[in-house]
Amino acid sequence: DTGVSQDPRHKITKRGQNVTFRCDPISEHNRLYWYRQTLGQGPEFLTYFQNEAQLEKSRLLSDRFSAERPKGSFSTLEIQRTEQGDSAMYLCASSLQLTSGKSSEQFFGPGTRLTVL
Amino acid sequence: GQQVMQIPQYQHVQEGEDFTTYCNSSTTLSNIQWYKQRPGGHPVFLIQLVKSGEVKKQKRLTFQFGEAKKNSSLHITATQTTDVGTYFCAGRPSGSARQLTFGSGTQLTVLP
Numbered sequence: 428d429t430g431v432s433q434d435p436r437h438k439i440t441k442r443g444q445n446v447t448f449r450c451d452p453i454s455e456h457n458r459l460y461w462y463r464q465t466l467g468q469g470p471e472f473l474t475y476f477q478n479e480a481q482l483e484k485s486r487l488l489s490d491r492f493s494a495e496r497p498k499g500s501f502s503t504l505e506i507q508r509t510e511q512g513d514s515a516m517y518l519c520a521s522s523l524q525l526t527s528g529k530s531s532e533q534f535f536g537p538g539t540r541l542t543v544l
Numbered sequence: 545g546q547q548v549m550q551i552p553q554y555q556h557v558q559e560g561e562d563f564t565t566y567c568n569s570s571t572t573l574s575n576i577q578w579y580k581q582r583p584g585g586h587p588v589f590l591i592q593l594v595k596s597g598e599v600k601k602q603k604r605l606t607f608q609f610g611e612a613k614k615n616s617s618l619h620i621t622a623t624q625t626t627d628v629g630t631y632f633c634a635g636r637p638s639g640s641a642r643q644l645t646f647g648s649g650t651q652l653t654v655l656p
Contacts, residue, residue: 460643469548469632469646470587483643518586532577532589533644 429453431536433519439542440509447505448539452521459502460533461494462518470518470535476502477524488513509543516540546571548635550647558655563620565650567633574638576609576616581649582629590618590631613638623654 432451440446452459457478462470473492474484478499487493491509496502506513517540520533547570557563567576575594579587591600593609593616600607606619616633630651634644 462646467553467648469550469634469649472643472645475643486643520587532592533587534589535579535586537586 431519431521431534433517433536433539435539436537437540437542439544441544442509442511444509445505445507446509446541447503448517448519448541449501449503450519450521450536451501452519453534454500456521456523456534457499458522458524459496460520460522461502461504462520463488464516464518464538473504506541509541511543514541514543546635546637546645548633548645548647550633550650552650553648554651554653556653556655557623559625560622563623563627563652565618565631565633565652567616567618567635567647569614569635569637569645571614572638573613573635575636576613577634577636577644578607578616578618579632579634579646580629581632585629587632620652623652625654625656628652628654 434449460475461473464470474494476496479496491507494504516538518538520535522533523531549568551566577592578590581587591607596613597611598609604621608617630649632646632649634646
C-alpha cells in the first residue's frame with residue numbers, strides 16, 4: 428500500500444496523559460499536513476511541513492500540541508496533558524509541492540481517532 | 545481570518561434527483577479544491593479549480609469557480625447511492641498563506 432498511513436488508528440487515554448501519533452506520507456511527497464476533524468465539521472488545519480521544515484505552526488491549538496518531521500519523511504504529532512476537548516479525529520495528509528509553486532492535491536490518511544476520558 | 549461556508553449542511557435526495565452544494569469564501573481564493581468523505585472514511589480529493597469562471601466536469605459531477613474567485617459549486621446530476629457522503633470545499637487564500645481552509649461540508653444522503 429503506497430498511500431498515507433497513520434498509527435494508531437484509535438487511541439483511548441485518560442485526561443492528563445500525553446499521546447503521540449505517527450504519520451507516514453506517500454514517499455515522494457515533500458509536504459505533510461496535520462488536521463483535526465470533529466463530528467460534523469471539515470478538517471481544521473493545524474500545521475504543515477515542507478520536507479523537515481515546519482513552515483506554519485501558529486494554528487496549533489495550544490502549546491500542548493507539537494509536531495515534528497525530523498528527517499523529512501514520517502511525522503509525529505504529540506499532545507501533552509490531554510483534555511476531554513482534544514477528543515477528535517486527527518488526520519494527516521501529504522502532497523507534492525511543485526517547483527513552479529503550484530499546489531497539488533492532498534492525500535489523506537485514515538486518521539487517528541482520539542478519545543480522552 | 546479566512547472563513548469558508550458551505551450550504552446546505554444536509555441534503556436528502558431521491559436516487560435520480562440532482563444535487564448542488566455551494567461554497568462561499570470571505571476572501572478571494574487562489575484556488576479551490578473539492579473533497580468527498582464517505583461515512584467512516586477520510587477525505588478524498590475530487591478536483592481543483594484555479595481560474596476565474598472555470599467549469600470542470602467529471603462524469604455526472606460539474607464544478608464551478610466563481611468569477612470573483614470567492615465562491616464555488618458542485619452539482620451532481622442524477623444522483624446514485626454511491627454518491628452518498630460529505631462533500632467539502634477547501635479554499636486556499638490569495639497571498640502568502642498556504643494552508644487550505646475547509647468548509648463544514650454538505651452531507652448527502654441518497655434514498656433508493
